[in-house]
Amino acid sequence: MHKTGCFSIKEITKIEGHANLDVELKDGEVEKCQLKIYEGQRFFEDMLKGRHFSQIPLIVSRICGLCNVSHLNTSIEAIENAFDINVSEQTNILRDLATNGEFLKSHALHLFFLVLPDYFGKESVLEFSKEENKFLNWGLNLKKSGTDIVKLLGGRIYQTVGIRPGGFTMLPKQEQLDKCLLLLEKERKTAIDTIKLFASFSEKLSFERKTDYLALVDSNYSFVKGKLCFASGKVIEEADMLKHIEEFIVPYSNAAQTSFEGKSFRVGSLARINLNQKALEPAAQDIIRELGLSFPNNKIYHNNTAQAIELLHLIDSSIRIIKELKLEKEPMQEIKPKECVGIGVTEAPRGTLYHQYSFDEKGFVKKANIVVPTNQNNHTIEEDLKEFIPTLLDLPQEKANLEIEKLVRAYDPCISCATHFLKVNWKK
């Protein structure tokens, strides 16, 4: 790679749009590193204006095909907070289960379909050898254990329909839950093997940068409740998130970036485990110890390991939920709208997700504000790259690109963005 010059990486597909990366080097130092995300092109916040609150979850779940349940759940939390709805314990547990399903699916897809080819030096899973295809089956099976749950609770894997403000439109049958349970128990071992596999890979990659972390912290490792904690020590209430986190517009990108007290921070699996390791299911904690992994750490590649660890946690927690569950028929709660503001904060597979709505007295949306995890990570990604790229100067450009890709992929900015992230065009 030349020590001076610029290159840009065109058509990074984003979570909800497309992105490029522009880099300018001078004497081996990164002068400029801009992640240009054209998110916002779809104007979800504007589209929600004037819509009835009952339509929100189904509209926002279309923001992202992969973490639609997270968007659903977050908007539902915001709506229920706004209209003072307290759903039953059973509903909460089933929502947790659905969230688990989505995380399983999302993590498995990311790890096996997008990250693994990197580690094997392959362009895509389609080029895997017979030997390597074995791992693909691991991935598919783990994913299936998640999708089956989501399908069961939401009716469909993408753009689920059954999860609504006030409860579930339809409850699953016990026998169906039992089937999910069988599959989960079968895939436990795969999850453990997965952790070992990814830990062995990420151990070899050494890039490390000290930064702050943010996640919802709760004694049950919940993805929906808890307090927002920073690794640097600050603890804030969910509803106050935007009071502390500064959202700022960068002129080259359609997506806002965020900072906390002027500095960048990371969100996602690594942030969660860094902050909340003790709340993981026992088996997940055991394996961390067994493999001699140390959390908290600042190695972003360990985000992949963290995802793998979460896989095991998710399986164990789902197994426990299903075993303890005694399904009872219950109607959905009726919701009486009023003029007010509602906020929902949850952990999505890729990090903290924030939804805020203000409603008029009939429950129509006046204003909506959504902050997605990738927005929060963008800033950190840029800063990481500023430190990382200079270490690659000895490599030929193509190799360097691959390394950059690996780093960005470690963040799991969104599965689709990670897929063909970097296509380098040198500018003279």
Next chain:
Amino acid sequence: MEKKKVKVGFFSLTCCEGCEFAVLDLEEKLLKAFDYLEIVESRVLMEKIKPAAVKLDIAFVEGSVISKHDLDKLNYIREKTDFLVALGSCAAIAGINGIRNSLPEGIQERMRQKAITPVKEKAYPLSSFVKVDYILNGCSVNELEFLDFLNKVLHGVIPKLEEVPVCFECKLKGNACLLLKGILCLGPVTYAGCGALCPSQNAQCIGCRGFTKDANFDSLDNLFKEMKQSKKERFNLFTYFNPLPKELSVLKEEK
């Protein structure tokens, strides 16, 4: 069936990309289909796009045309392929992106100004610009319908759109009708193919597969009126995934 592999590509314009993942969800069945398919381009499965020289037998395109970039890409795909399939509501009918088309002109104008990359005046389905050979509708697409399509094409059967409303499949499933329970439902005016997914979950159909040619909007709207729905609520429901039908232009009001 000929042993020559069919060259297919998956492309994505502005959308949530759920459709391509929905296809991936066919799991073993998809792996089996790979015996007959050669994936030339795919955002999900592949890292780098292969050189554009290859002619595709089938291109699946998800997403709506919102920016100039989308349009350029679409034209490029159309040129490269013999058979172009609109994958999912965004591509077929503008889908959820189309909500912005029914926003008041003032807001639309502001959105256009706010955008950093140039956007088109509205969100468009693919058919507004290029010839679309087949439509696999739905948000997200029904993976079984996708499989059925593949199966047909691979055997040389000309696929045909099923022109039946969601109610047809809803009844085949033995569901109690939501309209009779007092819940609004767009099933009677929406194309089936999803297996009446939402009504089977006790949830209203929101029209994600597009309105039927044979729809009786007036009658359905009258029914909603009898169910004490305000103009705004009815407008909201009918424009969930579709442009407001001509018959119901009375519902339009500046908000």
Next chain:
Amino acid sequence: MNYLLKKENLPKFLELLKKKFDQVIVPVKNETGATCFQPYSGQEIFLEARTDFSAKEFFRPAKEKTFSFKKKNSSYEIKPEYDTAKKVLFGVRPCGTHALNTLDELFIKFFGEDQFYSNKRKNTTIIAFQCNKACENGFCASMGTSKAIGHDLLFIERGNDFFVRAETEKGTSLLDSALFKHTSDSEYSSKINCENELDTEDIEENLFSNFNHSVWKEESERCLSCTSCTQSCPTCYCYTSNDEFVFGSDNESERFRVLDSCQLQRFTKVAGNHLFRPSREGRLRQFVLHKFSYYKKHHCIHLCVGCGRCITACPVKISLVDIANKIQKHSLEESK
């Protein structure tokens, strides 16, 4: 012979049947709240009224495989797929037994036996259930279908018991002596007063000769063409036949019969996209005329058993009884 079965023993009886038959079909309420017939697996039995959906599914299924074709060398093996499972249908109402009787006329007696239908029919034992009150929108009294026919056993609710009458040998053989006690009681018929009434005199002629009556247009304007009527109807049998290749196989294909509906435009669509019956008016008229005029002409029996399901199922409350009565009244006035 007459018997009594304690109501609480019904599940026991059904369990016993399960041992003797491949499938025991019972009326239940499904998750969406609709009442229909399902294979018994311990669910709660629904006997309060006639079900929203008929037992048609078990005789004219929504999708039924009829043949499988296998290419061998350059020839084909053609294998019909008959459903020969032994079934018992419990709790079918008198109108339901008449519906089967009506379909028998077409699928067994008319062109030659349709074995896809007749096999199911022959292998199914019918346990009818007498109604003791009128059903919503029903008009069985007008259609002469309030008394079951062609059944093997008849159940009648009586206090804490079911009064059971065996009509056939096949029926008697099901009556386990531990559960069923002889009774010298005789059946008493309770008269049912349907809220709907249909004047069926000369109905086939009158409806057909009023092909252009204004009522068709008026009523059809409301119609959503949702097919709820034809699909809930126990006698609507129209179907389409489709071939499909077996996925992943080069030489296997299957033929299916798929239930269709005359309320859909595509029902008459031929190559070149020509529609023979495009308008809603024409489609609604086809439904009513097929019920009360055309079928009778060919098979000497009405294609309607007066169960009223189509009226209950209609989201916009179109009633074939109202339509037919309007025309009947009109004809009566004209003939004066």
Next chain:
Amino acid sequence: MITPEKPELAEIISISQDTADTKTFEVKFVDKSVGKKFKFRPGQFMMISVFGFGEVPISISSSPYKTNSIKFTIVNVGNVTNALHQLKKGAKIGLRGAFGTGFPLQKFRKKNILFVSGGCGLAPLRSAIYAVQEKKSEFGKISVLFGCKTPENVLFDKDMKQWQKEKFQVLSTVDNPNKNWKGNTGVVTGLFKHLTFPPETTIVMMCGPSIMIHFSLIELRKKGFKDEQMFASLERLMQCGVGYCSHCNIGNKYTCINGPVFTAKDLEKLPMKEN
């Protein structure tokens, strides 16, 4: 016991390309005993299966006196017909039938016969023309009128020449002629002015698009033809051929079992132009 819906295997023994989108298939039952028993009347149709693709009703276009093999003349318009067109000699298809009423030729003895056809409608009529040709002495004068879109769509050239040799009156017309076209132009009803024999002793058999049948009936009535003398073969969507599926229902008739051949008198009573 037979299942009315079970197809019988048959082999394609020859294929001829009639026009760009029309081919005639000659087929033979694989099971010889079935072939031996097979009989049909002109105007009847069979259900042809292309396995995996579906089943379509197709009229028989060969002579009822030659049942060793059966011929079908088929236009490529959709899935099944397209699949049929891809088949090669030796391929196997399924056959059911023959179904429907057909033309009651035995009742037409001693009469003059007028055939009116449009496009592919000549296919079922050809079977009747062959039958009449075979027993020429039993009938009076014969006239064959044929209309189609362009000279390229003209069917059965060879047959037409043969019929001319047999002293039949054979007239064809096209909507859009080209330079080489020597016949008439315009719709088929325009040929009626060339008719020579008296209406009272004539039977009309027609088959073609419904619009052609509609106008032919009007014109012929004007010329003095009675409804009982005129027979037309109709087309409706069909799935079974035996009255089970109800798609072909027109008023109180089923096209597959009461038709496809109807007298104009029957048609009068049917809601033909139902909308």
